[in-house]
Amino acid sequence: MRVLIYALLIFFLVISLLPTFLMFSTAFVPEGDLFNRTIEKIMSDFEAPRTVLLTRVRPIGKTFELVKEEQNSFARLDPVKGVKGLAFSMGSSDINRLSHVVFKLRSSSTLRMVVSFKDIKENVERFAEIVIDPIPRWKTMRVDVEAKKLKLDVLHVSQLRIEIEGDGILDIDDVTLVNRYPTLYNFVKILREDYFGRYLLNSTIVSVCSVLGNLFFCSLVAYAFARKQFRMKELLFSLVLSTMMIPPQVTIIPTFILMRKLNLINTYWALILPNLVTPFGIFLMRQYFEQLPTELDQAARMDGAGDFRIFWNILLPLSKPALSVLGINTFVLTWNDVFYPLILTTSREMRTVQIGLALYQKLNVFTWPTLMAASTIAGLPIIIVFLIFEKRIISGILEGAIKS
Amino acid sequence: MPPVLRGENVKRKEKITTFVFILPWLVSFCIFVLYPIVFSICVSMTDYSGLTWDMRFVGFSNYARAFKDRVFLKALSNTFLFVLITVPATTVISLFLAVLLTSGIKFKRLFQAGYFLPSVISMVVISMIWLYIYSATGPLNTLLRSLGFDVPARSWLASERTALGSIMVMDVWSAVGYYTVLFVAGLQSLPLQLYEAAKIDGATKWQIFKRITLPLLKPTILFVVSINSIRSFQIFTEIFTLTGGGPANSTQTIVHYLYDVSFRKFEMGYGSAIAYVLFFIVLAITLLQRKMLKGEQL
Incomplete structure (x- = not known):
């Protein structure tokens, strides 16, 4: 029985964590997706017929010699016969993901070998020069690629070129590009090419301002409901609570019209103002204030303190637990909000990270690794907040539920 | 003075x-x-577009139009179907997990936090993850193929037959943890004496659960069902990011249609009327829940 319970618990734990784990692991894949990773890209193994080969590999100089030896065929470069090198077509590739180039060699005499890239604007830049001593047997060579140090257009590279200088024969086979795996490049790409840096900034500004606004204003209002006596108090408070039930979709059209009238569309104000005072916050803070002893404020009042002093200097410092619950929950809700930011922003610069992510997927040609990297960027801050403040987040939810 | x-x-x-x-x-x-x-309310009775200030009073014709609008009716039935399937599924699974969690196991908080994690992640991020999981060559199809199933090489979200169901599964997955936490709190507040008495009487675990736990937990269950229904009636983000209501309106929902009508087709008068239909549905659930809770306490 015990074992069965643990087995079930673990089974459900795996199910609830697996998708997030898939997101993380896919974000570090260079190309393809998690189950079909493209780590090695074979440029040519010279096994295809010559006419097929020529579509991918071009000779530099006169045409190269294709040699067949037992089961294996390979290319032979011979400067004396006018074959100086090979150029492998790469289309228009981003070489930032590359780790190194691998190929097999055999040579009859000492040669200099030059490896270079050519971009779509026909710039050629060499990234390795190797002196090769005579190698009678096949030997695998590895040449590292450091895209950062190259000056040509590394996002659009069209050719990998291998050339030799000096006299002698060089046999070459199995030319392969190897990607870095795991790679951080997807994150770099997302932050650089889309506006994800800006989106993150927007989300942070909106969330932090909403949190501060809620902490201050909700406690202010809650103070009145907890400590002051006034007409229609309970009626007003039930009004506060009932606004929690109103779906945000009902109020969005008038809010949109108002914001447009005030020229606030595409400003931080449009995203912050509607979130500044929330019924949940007022409810939570009132609950907390009411259980603080009134003797404290009476003593302060004797000393001549006014309401604001009592609120600011006595009640607020005592309410740190409730304030932190409110702050964290507001942060999570604002960070994750979609409906309002989607409608109240239209320009790219003002999107929050959620909207940026949703529209990135809708409007771009994406690959799974870059999309998962973008999702990680949008999701990770909240996951970190959750891991740190798990207890406070859960108690915030329970506080909200008690009102039923 | x-x-x-x-x-x-x-x-x-x-x-x-x-x-x-x-x-x-x-x-x-x-x-x-x-x-x-x-x-x-005022806008919902006009033909206001949202682009210009021209508007004409049209009475209740926007509401009448909604109930003749094929797409809206499809959205309405999709949303009801969504609520009727996901809410019971989420409730049963989360109650089951909560019972397991409160059965005196070790690492309770760790498990609870693990189940809860999906509910703090934003719906957009969750949708992206499941977009990948459901994709033609994604993890789900890879898994099914390796188990020997012959699945067509297309996304689960691209077919009219599977799209809404796939979104339901995703929604249940993302919501279960949240309600588990509520149920755990509800279960822990139940009086222990009753259980002791039942054990002495020799009741089986299933009997205890059915005769004591369930009736006592009724207010929590009602609360969970009603907030989950209210939330589910407002389903939008998943639809917006994953399918845009398609294919062939098979995943169109009330709020997504409201968005389409108001902010894509710019018929804000009609959009407001749809918003009010949603408002009344939510109001009805709230009132129903209140009434049932009052019935409980009497």
Whole structure:
């Protein structure tokens, strides 16, 4: 029985964590997706017929010699016969993901070998020069690629070129590009090419301002409901609570019209103002204030303190637990909000990270690794907040539920 | 200054202070709740487009139009179907998990946090993850193929037959943890004496659960069902990011259609009417829940 319970618990734990784990692991894949990773890209193994080969590999100089030896065929470069090198077509590739180039060699005499890239604007830049001593047997060579140090257009590279200088024969086979795996490049790409840096900034500004606004204003209002006596108090408070039930979709059209009238569309104000005072916050803070002893404020009042002093200097410092619950929950809700930011922003610069992510997927040609990297960027801050403040987040939810 | 007057002054000052304290809420309430609700009713009875200020009073014809609009009716039935399937599924699974969690196991908080994690992740991120999981060559199809199933090489979200179901599965996955936490709290607040008594009487675990736990937990269950229904009636983000209502409106929902009508086709008068239909559905659930809870307490 015990074992069965643990087995079930673990089974459900795996199910609830697996998708997030898939997101993380896919974000570090260079190309393809998690189950079909493209780590090695074979440029040519010279096994295809010559006419097929020529579509991918071009000779530099006169045409190269294709040699067949037992089961294996390979290319032979011979400067004396006018074959100086090979150029492998790469289309228009981003070489930032590359780790190194691998190929097999055999040579009859000492040669200099030059490896270079050519971009779509026909710039050629060499990234390795190797002196090769005579190698009678096949030997695998590895040449590292450091895209950062190259000056040509590394996002659009069209050719990998291998050339030799000096006299002698060089046999070459199995030319392969190897990607870095795991790679951080997807994150770099997302932050650089889309506006994800800006989106993150927007989300942070909106969330932090909403949190501060809620902490201050909700406690202010809650103070009145907890400590002051006034007409229609309970009626007003039930009004506060009932606004929690109103779906945000009902109020969005008038809010949109108002914001447009005030020229606030595409400003931080449009995203912050509607979130500044929330019924949940007022409810939570009132609950907390009411259980603080009134003797404290009476003593302060004797000393001549006014309401604001009592609120600011006595009640607020005592309410740190409730304030932190409110702050964290507001942060999570604002960070994750979609409906309002989607409608109240239209320009790219003002999107929050959620909207940026949703529209990135809708409007771009994406690959799974870059999309998962973008999702990680949008999701990770909240996951970190959750891991740190798990207890406070859960108690915030329970506080909200008690009102039923 | 006469003492009587001073007293009045103090009273007035009191009033002003109180007013200043509740002012932030009052302002926010008037601008972002009261005005929109009133204005929405008015707009819902006009043919306002949202692009120009031209509007004409059309009475209730927007509401009449909604119930003749094929797409809206499809959205309505999809949304009801969504609620009717996901809410019971989520409730049963989360109650089951909560019972397991409160059965005196070790690492309770760790498990609970693990189940809860998906509910803090934003719906957009969750949708992206499941977009990948459901994709033609994604993890789900890879898994099914490796188990020997012959699945077509297309996304689960691209077929009319599977799209809505796939979104339901995703929604249940993302929501279960949240309600598990509520149920755990509900279960822990139940009186222990009853259980002791039942054990002495030799009741089996299933009997205890059915005869004691379930009836006592009814208020929590009602609460969970009603907030989950309200939330599910407002389903939008998943639809917006994953399918845009398609294929062939098979995943169109009320709020997504509201968005389409108001902010893509710019028929805000009609959009407001749809918003009000949603409002009344949510109101009905709230009232129903209140009534049932009151019935409980009597």
